[in-house]
Amino acid sequence: MTSSVHRGEPGEEERPQPRAIVAGHGSFADGLVSAVQQISGCGDVFIALSNQGLAGQDIESRLRAASADSGARVFFTDLPAGSSTVAVRRIMRDDSGIVLITGANLATLLEFVFQPDGDLAQAARNAAEKGRSALAVHGGS
Amino acid sequence: MPVTLYRIDDRLIHGQVVVGWGQPLGIGLIVLVDDNVAASDWEQDLYRMGVPPEMELRFADVASAVRDHASYSADRRASIVVTGDIATMYRLVEGTGAINQVNVGGIHHRAGRAQKMRYLFLTPDEETQLRRLMSTGVKVSAQDVPAARPVPIEDVLGPAPAETTG
Numbered sequence: 001m002t003s004s005v006h007r008g009e010p011g012e013e014e015r016p017q018p019r020a021i022v023a024g025h026g027s028f029a030d031g032l033v034s035a036v037q038q039i040s041g042c043g044d045v046f047i048a049l050s051n052q053g054l055a056g057q058d059i060e061s062r063l064r065a066a067s068a069d070s071g072a073r074v075f076f077t078d079l080p081a082g083s084s085t086v087a088v089r090r091i092m093r094d095d096s097g098i099v100l101i102t103g104a105n106l107a108t109l110l111e112f113v114f115q116p117d118g119d120l121a122q123a124a125r126n127a128a129e130k131g132r133s134a135l136a137v138h139g140g141s
Numbered sequence: 142m143p144v145t146l147y148r149i150d151d152r153l154i155h156g157q158v159v160v161g162w163g164q165p166l167g168i169g170l171i172v173l174v175d176d177n178v179a180a181s182d183w184e185q186d187l188y189r190m191g192v193p194p195e196m197e198l199r200f201a202d203v204a205s206a207v208r209d210h211a212s213y214s215a216d217r218r219a220s221i222v223v224t225g226d227i228a229t230m231y232r233l234v235e236g237t238g239a240i241n242q243v244n245v246g247g248i249h250h251r252a253g254r255a256q257k258m259r260y261l262f263l264t265p266d267e268e269t270q271l272r273r274l275m276s277t278g279v280k281v282s283a284q285d286v287p288a289a290r291p292v293p294i295e296d297v298l299g300p301a302p303a304e305t306t307g
Contacts, residue, residue: 055249056152081191083155089187
């Protein structure tokens with residue numbers, strides 16, 4: 001586990017500090033983060049946000065607030081055309097240090113969890129490549 | 142081919158439009174009608190980035206959309222015309238005189254708006270705008286995705302408030 005760790009009061013369990021925000025439609029983010037937790041125990045690396053019922057401006061403001069509050073500079077979203085993606089791209093206009101990965105899947109997030117802190121862009125590229133390579137079709141011939 | 146869907150959606154181009162409606166309807170052309178987006182290259186790039194290569198995305202302000210509307214209807218591809226608010230769609234309806242049906246796909250929560258449906262929140266002024274849109278003879282229904290049942294907007298709004306007389 002290479003993510004940074006939040007150290008609280010003595011006796012308090014160490015919690016990984018969020019390093020990325022997962023955002024998308026419906027329960028996409030909650031579901032993926034829950035799966036990451038089940039597999040790796042590192043679900044706390046991510047903050048999950050849904051765009052459900054929100055106007056574009058509200059999605060953007062919630063994503064901005066989540067990033068500011070947590071310090072997370074990496075965003076994973078579902079669809080390239082999704083409203084969460086559009087909102088993050090608006091944030092990127094003001095902050096060139098933000099990194100966005102669209103089309104995220106479980107393999108993407110799991111790879112990111114185990115990437116070292118530091119070079120966010122490289123971690124994002126590695127995660128995206130892992131997610132891409134996880135897509136496969138079996139059978140049907 | 143006549144325009145397949147006229148949609149009011151405050152998120153403009155997003156998953157429901159590109160994938161939710163775009164794929165089952167075989168959409169090949171989306172026209173985004175918005176005066177602000179039409180005036181901003183940056184905004185246009187933002188929306189263009191999410192549209193797959195098999196779909197053409199055009200941008201128009203209301204005046205251009207009224208002028209070019211016949212070409213949208215003459216296009217051989219299935220198409221969606223989307224506006225971000227009711228007022229813009231009303232201007233389009235009035236300007237073209239050729240729109241019979243409008244889909245309200247998403248007007249989301251904002252201060253001053255009251256919830257009417259899961260994806261539909263309206264200010265009193267927006268309610269009035271919708272009633273005015275219906276008064277032009279256009280059939281207006283709420284439906285976020287194709288699999289959902291279209292709900293006539295008169296069922297959502299209820300009877301018009303009685304006019305007070307002095």
